Amino acid sequence: MPAPLQPLPRALTGMPFSVATGLRAGVSRGRLRHPSLHPAAFGLRTPGQPQTLAQAARALALVLPQPWAWSRETAAELVGLPVPEAWHPGLPLSVIRPQGSSPVRRPEVRGHLGLERRGVIFCFGMPVVDPFATWCDLAAYLDRDAAVIIGDAIAARSSGPDDVRMGRTALARLAEEVRRRSGSRGACRARTALALVREGSRSPMETRARLCFLEAGLPEPELNATIDDDGEWVAIADFVWRRARVIVEYQGDHHRVDKWQWRADIGRLERLRDLGWKVILMTAADLASREAKAAFVGRLHGALGAAAASPRLSMA
Numbered sequence: 001m002p003a004p005l006q007p008l009p010r011a012l013t014g015m016p017f018s019v020a021t022g023l024r025a026g027v028s029r030g031r032l033r034h035p036s037l038h039p040a041a042f043g044l045r046t047p048g049q050p051q052t053l054a055q056a057a058r059a060l061a062l063v064l065p066q067p068w069a070w071s072r073e074t075a076a077e078l079v080g081l082p083v084p085e086a087w088h089p090g091l092p093l094s095v096i097r098p099q100g101s102s103p104v105r106r107p108e109v110r111g112h113l114g115l116e117r118r119g120v121i122f123c124f125g126m127p128v129v130d131p132f133a134t135w136c137d138l139a140a141y142l143d144r145d146a147a148v149i150i151g152d153a154i155a156a157r158s159s160g161p162d163d164v165r166m167g168r169t170a171l172a173r174l175a176e177e178v179r180r181r182s183g184s185r186g187a188c189r190a191r192t193a194l195a196l197v198r199e200g201s202r203s204p205m206e207t208r209a210r211l212c213f214l215e216a217g218l219p220e221p222e223l224n225a226t227i228d229d230d231g232e233w234v235a236i237a238d239f240v241w242r243r244a245r246v247i248v249e250y251q252g253d254h255h256r257v258d259k260w261q262w263r264a265d266i267g268r269l270e271r272l273r274d275l276g277w278k279v280i281l282m283t284a285a286d287l288a289s290r291e292a293k294a295a296f297v298g299r300l301h302g303a304l305g306a307a308a309a310s311p312r313l314s315m316a
Helices: 019-024 052-061 072-078 133-139 144-155 161-166 170-180 188-196 204-215 251-255 259-274 289-307
Strands: 038-041 044-046 093-097 107-111 120-123 126-129 222-229 232-241 247-248 278-282
Touching: 019 044, 019 289, 044 052, 052 072, 052 093, 052 126, 072 093, 072 126, 072 133, 126 133, 133 144, 133 170, 133 188, 144 170, 144 188, 144 204, 170 188, 204 232, 204 289, 232 259, 247 259, 247 289, 251 259, 259 278, 278 289
Parallel strands: 093 107, 247 278
Antiparallel strands: 038 044, 120 126, 222 232, 232 247
16 A cells, blocks of 8 residues: 655745755655656755646746846737737746846746846736836837737737826837847847837737838828717717728727627727728738738728829738
8 A cells, every 4th residue: 555645844845845845844755756746846846737828837936046137029928918929838938137147047937148248027926027128129120010010019008107197108108219229139030120110009910000001101090099979079089081081990809799789889880880980890801811901991092082192012
């Protein structure tokens, strides 16, 4: 009959902990090797395989050498920014340390240096490179659209109390960070992406749609703009060409599957059309291919009429 499993000390039960901590707490090496504990990394044990980025980051934080901060895609996702590939088990985390120290070398992380040149905030109780420095790091190597999507998400966020007091917007903070890195690797790519970042976008798909319009040479729309009727509020519209009285509304799946949203959309669109607005609905299918983009741009160009130049339809 096998010996009963040694219980863990209460302070370690259900929590990630380092092997060194377990040994100090009196846990035997045999118990530390038991399959009930997951070897999430060398020298680390967790009650199971981490299933979220925050869980993985909290666990790995126990075995990282000080000082450090989460960086790049890891930092972006931890603070809720839209990254091209969301974390999943097996995907390494990015961590940064100061120049002069050794980068972290573990299979579970991508280590790099330069922490002393970046602002740091705390998220889930862990040090994280701030969103403005993170964006510049990402814009140096992500494709343009991915960088603009993340930039739009940052620009859409409320400024902190210090920024409000100094009259700075999130977009201005991004511009400051780009200027500070002038001449460094990736600075040119960051400047190119920053020129396309706008305040007002509320989702990655809205950013993709806006970039589609700009690539086609169409006039730049107002984003999530207020429509009123003689001073009476009517609606917030996704993309507005006010002079041409044209609106494009991006319809995500929630507009289709949420009964109350669907009903509200119908009433809002009927009111806008009654007021003389041309309303064009857009879905993910309209951005799925070059041909789909060209077809949608053709429709939009026709609605804009004299307000639009001839569209460029050779879009990627």
